Amino acid sequence: MTNYLVQANGIKKYFGKVHAVDGVDLNIKAGEIYGLVGSDGAGKTTTMRLLVGALLPDQGDVTICGYDLRKQTELARSTIGYLSQRFSMYEDLTVLENIRFFAEIRGLSATEWLPRSMEILEFVGLDKFKDRRAGQLSGGMKQKLGLASALVTRPRLLLLDEPTTGVDPVTRQDFWQLVIKLVSAPHFDSPTIFGENRGMSEGQGGGVSVIISTPYMDEASRCHRVGFMREGKIIAEDTPSNLRARFNNRVLELRGSPINKLRHVAHQDEDVEDVAAFGDKLHLRVRAGKTDLIMKRLPKEIESAGGKLTELRAIPSTLEDVFIALSEDQVFSSNPVL
C-alpha cells in the first residue's frame, strides 16, 4: 500500500447528460492541505460528495486510509470529517447537543464525548456559546460549529466544501488559522489536546489531511497543493508556487493614459491573451516566450495610437492569473495554456 491517505482513480459521476465529474484522480498525502478550485459548476462539490460516499461514482474507485469506500464504506467514513457547503447541523438543537449527537453516532462513548466536545468547542472558540441553538448562530459561528462537529472524532481526513463562502474576512482568517493549526501544530496530536492518536501508524507524519474547496484564490495559495477543476476534470495540479511559476514573466503591468486607449491597443496585440483593469493599472497576460517581444512592441504601438505610456514591467503572477487563464482557455485539453 502507498502512503497516500486518499486515492481516487478515474472517478466519474454523470447526472443525465451532465458530466459533473469526468475522470478525477487524486492522491493526497498525510498532513497535506489540498485545495480544490474552479468556477461554479466545475464539479468541486460533486467531487467532495464522491470522496465521502454521499454519492456513488458511476466509474472509478476511492480509497481512504486504505479502506475501499465502495466496499468498506462505514470503516472509511469513520476516518472522515466532512463539512458540507450547506449548513447541516440541527438548527433546533444547541451547539453542545449537536456536537454530542454527531460524536455519539460516530461511536464516542458516554464518558468520552463531553470532555472531547468541550475541548473542540474551546479549540474553535465556541465554548461560550455551547447552550445556544445552532439556528441562532452567525454565519461564521455556524461554520465553526460544523468544523467542530467534523473534528470531534479526530478524523484523519477533513473535507471542507467551501467552508468560508459568505463568511466575513476576519472569520475567514480565524477559520484558516484553525485548519493550519490542525494540520501543522504537533501538539494537536498529542494526548493532552486530542487524546491518544488512535488509528495512526507511526511515521506517517503530519496526521490530519485536509481537502478544501474554495472560490478564493488567497485561500488556494495557502494550500500545499492545488487542483484546478474545469468541466469535471482536474486540468492542472501543483503547488501554488509552481503553478504561479508557470506564468512567470507572463504578466505585465501597464500604466499610462488615456487608460482606455492603452486597453484597446493591448487588446489588439495578438500575443496578449488577457487584459484586466486594476484601478489605474492594466494587467496583461501574454503568450509564453513572447514577453520580450511585447515589451519592445507595445510602447511603439501605444505611441502611434496617441497614448502615453508611463510604466511597463513584468510582475510576479498570482494564482488569480492562473485561475483566470485556466478558466478562459477555450480548448484546454487539446491546446493547454500551460
Added chain:
Amino acid sequence: MFNSRISSIIRKEFLQLFRDPRTLALAVVIPIVQLFLLGYAATSDVRNIPLAVWDQSKTPQSRQLLDAFRAADYFTIDYFVGSTDEYQKLIESGDARVALVIPADYDIRLMEGSAKVLMVLDGSDATIGATALSTARLVGQSFATKILSEQAALSGRSAPSAPVEVRTQVWYNPDLNSAYFMIPGVIGMILSFITTILTATAIVRERERGTIEQLIVTPIRSWELVLGKLLPYVILAFVETFEIIIIGRYWFGVPVRGSLLLIIFTSGLFLMSSLGIGLFASTIANTQQEAMMTVMMYNLPSIFLSGFFFPLQAMPKFLQWVSYAIPLRYYLVVIRALLLKGVGLQAIQNEVIALAIFGVVIMGAAALRFRKRLD
C-alpha cells in the same frame, strides 16, 4: 440489535420533537380532537327529530297517541299547527322534519277500530327520513297492540296474541351507540394518518434542511438510521393509542373487553404498514410538503374504503375487492373486535395474518428503497 448509535438518534428525535410545538400538537392534540369530533359529531344515531302536530281531534285519545310518540325518544313535538300550509312551511324550512296529522273524527274511528293518522316525512335527508319512518311505524304498531289489549281487558277477554313475534337481542352494544363503533376506528385512523405523516416528514426534513448530508458521512448504517428515526414514532403511536382507549373508556364508556397484550400486538403489526408507507414516501419526496401529499394518496382511500365511515357490505363489489388491499380494513375489524367483543386471537387470525403480511412487505420494500445517499 440496539446500540448507542440508535439510541442517540432516538434521543435527538425526541429533543427535536419537544422543541417543535407544531409537531407535538399534531401528535398529541389531534387525536383528542378527532376523538371528540367523531365521538359526538359523526354519530349516525338519530334522536330528537322535530315533529309538527296538527291535532284536529283534540281528545284524550289523540293526546294518548302523542304521548306514545313522545315516549319513543326519537321525536320532540316542537310545533302544534292548525293547517296544511303551516306544517308545509315548517318542513320546507327544515324546522320540522315530520308532520303528524290527526283527523277530527279520530276518537270515533278509534272506537270503530279503523282510525287513521297521516304522517308526512321530509325525505331529503335519507338517514333522518329512514329513522323517522321506521320509528313512526313501530310507535303506531305498538300503540295499536296496546289499545287492542286494553279493549280486550275491558271486555273481559284475553288479549289476542300476534301470530309471529320477533324478539331481538343486541350484543356488544345494546344501545346501538355509534361512539362504540367510531372510537375504535379513531385509533386506526390515528395510527394511519398521524404516523405516516410524522415519519415521512421527520425523514424528509433531514433532506430538506441539508442535515442528511452530515448523517450520511457518519458510520451509522442505513438500518440503524431507519430504526432510530422510526422508533420514536412507534412510541408516540402507542401513547396516542392508549390516550384514545383511556378517553374512550372513561368519557364515552366504550368498553375494553379484549386483552391489552393482543391490542398492543395487533396495533404493532398495523403500525409496520404505516411506518413503511411513511418511510417509502420519504424516499420519493424531496420536501415536507411533497411527503404530506404522498402519504395522503395512501390515507384518503384508506379511510373511505376500510369501513371506517361506510360499511363495506354496502359498497359495490368492485370497491369491496379494492378494500382487501387496504391494511386499515383488517385493523378496524381487529380493533373493534378486541375492544367491543373481547375476542381472542383465534377469532381474528385471518386479519392478523393479513396485517403481518402487509407490514412485512410494505416495510421491507420501503427499507430496501431507503439509501443513505444523496442520489
